[in-house]
Amino acid sequence: MAKEKIYELMVIFDSQGDEAEIHREFDVVQSLVEKRSTEFIGRADWGLKEFKYPITKRNSGYYVYFLFKAEIDTPVQLAHALKMNEKILRHMIIAGNSRSVEYLNKLHSEPIHKIEHTEPVEPVKEELPIIEKAVEPPVENETIEVSKEEETQDVVEPSTETASEITSESEPSNEPSAEIEETVEIQEEIKEDPEVVREQEQSDENNESDENEDNNRIEEQKEIGGIENDGAEKKSEE
Amino acid sequence: MMERKRNPRNRREPRKHRKCPFCANSHIDIDYKNIDLLKRYVNDRGKIIPRKNTGICAKHQRRLAKEIKRARFLALIPYVVYTYR
Structure with missing residues (x-):
């Protein structure tokens, strides 16, 4: 018996084409791995991701992660088989360890947590009673009015006091x-x-x-002048 | 002959001894899938930062460099980052 090891396989699939065909290709590769491996541990789909640099003139691809136990010879055979597939842009097989198993378990456990988070969409139920409360406005209004009146009454007394104080102070x-x-x-x-x-x-x-006096003076002066003139005329006539 | 006076600015200060963060926290997994961690040890040009700057021990630096190269191969991290003027 040859030695067994845990192996990680990361495959990048071409994103061009139908999604159904691509997902079918995932299963084809999985069956290929299952055939060659002694124990298939699991698979994780990373989904469509953009490349940091173009690979064979493609800018994005589907990442799929496989984890399996296999003999030492199998990775070479598997790599040869993967190279034949045209839908696969790039692949990488490396030796894994217990941490890679933990990673896969964590990945599988996360979606379940997500479902648990999504299930308690009960907050909607919590919102409904709030709406019901809103439907019954009169009760709330009365209570609010009463409370307001109480507040006003409470407020009035100090206001009178304050007014007296203000008058005394003012x-x-x-x-x-x-x-x-x-x-x-x-x-x-x-x-x-x-x-x-x-x-x-x-x-x-x-x-x-x-003003009148000034006018009178002017008139008098005129008259005097006129009289004088008259007298001079009279003298000349004589 | 006049003796040259040494500029105090040129005097080298003793390097501060840093502890390797991966030795301190053994639960941190250096892996090509952990891209956020790898990005911390790559500069803005995409180059691996030397360990004298980061303070990582030789053992973990080797492992880190290997994982960065794996991530580069899978196009998760760029080989080179061009900065156009």
Whole structure:
């Protein structure tokens, strides 16, 4: 008996063509591995991945990972068989260990966890009662109103207190307003005072009288000039 | 003859001794499938960073280099990263 070893096989399939054909090719390769290996441990599909550099003018491909136990001679035979397949862009067979088995188990266990996470889509059920609560608005509103009223009542008392406090505190602040009011009153009194009004009227009359006096003076001067002129004319006539 | 004065800036400082992260954490698996780990030890040009910069021991550096080359072969990591002007 030859020695047995764990082997990892990574195969990159061509992404061009029908997906169904490509997936059929996965199974073909798996059957090929199963034939040659003594124990087929498992398979993991990585799915379509973009290459970091083009391989035979392709920019993406399907990665599939196989793990199997086989004799030492089998990898060479398997590599030869894989080379014949045109759908396979590249493959790599390396010796595995217990960690590769752990990796595969972890990969297989992850999807189950994902399903468990997806199953409790119960949060939707949790959302439904919230909607029901929303359907019954009056009860909530009443409670809210009551609570608001209570709050307002609670708030009013301190507000009165605060108002009294504000009035007591605002006394010094009223002083400037009182001064303003006083000034307004004084102005009104000044307006209403008859003496002041008379003075204003007198001042207006004086202004008018001054203007009249100026006019009168001009007229007088004219008249005087005219009289003088008349006298001179009379003298000339004599 | 005037003696040359040594510039203190040119004086080499003793290299700090780093512990190998893979020796410290034995559960970390250096594998070509673990691309996120391998990317940490490759510079922006795609070159493997020397161990004097990373502080990895010789044993793990050898293993790391091997796994990086495997990942490169499978087009999971680029061989070269071109930076165009």
